[in-house]
Amino acid sequence: MAQRIAVRQTDDPRVDDFRQLSTADRRPDRPGGRGYVIAEGTVVVRRLLTSRYPVRSLLGVARRIDELEPELAGIDVPAYVTSADAMAEIVGFHLNRGVLAVADRAPQPAVADILRTSEVLAVLEGVGDHENLGALFRNAAALGVGGVLLGPGCSDPLYRRSVRVSMGNVLRVPFAALQPWPDGLTLLKDNGFRIAALTPRVDSVSLRELAAGEGKVALLFGSEGPGLTAEALAAADIAVRIPMTDGVDSLNVATAAAVAFYELAGR
Amino acid sequence: MAQRIAVRQTDDPRVDDFRQLSTADRRPDRPGGRGYVIAEGTVVVRRLLTSRYPVRSLLGVARRIDELEPELAGIDVPAYVTSADAMAEIVGFHLNRGVLAVADRAPQPAVADILRTSEVLAVLEGVGDHENLGALFRNAAALGVGGVLLGPGCSDPLYRRSVRVSMGNVLRVPFAALQPWPDGLTLLKDNGFRIAALTPRVDSVSLRELAAGEGKVALLFGSEGPGLTAEALAAADIAVRIPMTDGVDSLNVATAAAVAFYELAGR
Structure with a gap:
């Protein structure tokens, strides 16, 4: 008491x-x-x-x-x-x-533990904006994502503003740092995850096509301006896009993530 | 020059x-x-x-x-x-x-003009938060929504912060006030729009079911806390939900809108 x-x-x-x-x-x-x-x-x-x-x-x-x-x-x-x-x-x-x-802080789970309990994962590179990161965790919690793996350039999910914007969901959705980068992605592939890089590139397949397939998926998101690095894109199994109106800036990263989480949750 | x-x-x-x-x-x-x-x-x-x-x-x-x-x-x-x-x-x-x-400001288009040029519309009630409103316009522009109609309690899309958060998309996506409320929704029905109210209610159909149908759709969104009023819900043709994990707060209104826009754009 x-x-x-x-x-x-x-x-x-x-x-x-x-x-x-x-x-x-x-x-x-x-x-x-x-x-x-x-x-x-x-x-x-x-x-x-x-x-x-x-x-x-x-x-x-x-x-x-x-x-x-x-x-x-x-x-x-x-x-x-x-x-x-x-x-x-x-x-x-x-x-x-x-x-x-x-x-107090507490030790984060091992990446292997997150992989074992997830069907859909988010993997982030360069998501340094605390509000975007918090919003992404809120969307992950709402839309059934098993965990979030943090590549280089991401901020701390337990930072006060991220905790608030996530509505406390950073405290529930497991996360861990993924190292080394991008070679650590090999561990995901070895555990049966298909690595899908979200990118507006025209040679990418649509998100719906990705969702039509089966199996475990790790969705790879970059920061809003520069997007994913060439190294991260090269390490992915497939490039995936959200179809968008010509001439409009891409969606906010947390919003794009919500759309992708939704589409994969609906399989 | x-x-x-x-x-x-x-x-x-x-x-x-x-x-x-x-x-x-x-x-x-x-x-x-x-x-x-x-x-x-x-x-x-x-x-x-x-x-x-x-x-x-x-x-x-x-x-x-x-x-x-x-x-x-x-x-x-x-x-x-x-x-x-x-x-x-x-x-x-x-x-x-x-x-x-x-x-300078300029006169807004007539509701009838927006209806004539749209397949998917967003209709908002009580979306008073400037950032949410701006983000919603950004998502509308990216995901092919023809216009935004503003019911009571919405803030001004041309307010500085909304302009910024929308990435300027409030200047491109047509919007107009819809009055009286909610009776003005009748005009949408008369023009062939099915009015779909987004709500976490369990007796609602899933968004995917809505998207499986054909025809023009007006998506009705309420504010993040209280949601749509009983009057607005009663005026809708159908109640629609985004399937979510139990116990998680609903998505941010602009994020929920992005998911709905995406699903309808994919028909």
């Missing part, structure tokens, strides 16, 4: 984990990054409380902590209760979600 | 259209809103220059104005050239895209 503790002084050292979060954000976190896992808002905090990450404490206004009572009943962590103003002072900005939780 | 004019004083009244843009952003713009159309960055400025909106002027650093020479050759507007620092002072914040253009 979590212990409710009133915090009246904003300099109380017990809430140091929550102090000046946007300054803390400037840490150069990459996969395997440092920094706590921070959840904002009841939906995401609830997801953190039921995740495998060891929760350290919560900080929130009374109403939000009340909402979390069912989840808090089962765990032994301090829940610091304070006012919205004091919270803003501690955190360093106004936070309209009213509750935060902080957890 | 656009005329290049060097601006050395940040208080030059000729660049008043660009002054303190984030303050100007606080205007309560709604469809039919006031305020100029503002494009940021070469990609979006280029799109504005080739749109039907009457461009008033440009403001940019020399390098960006140079990039736009081909498009500027054909039009007679002033292109104010200044330094990045002066630009930041005029605009009120640092703008890393280096060029802006401003245009």
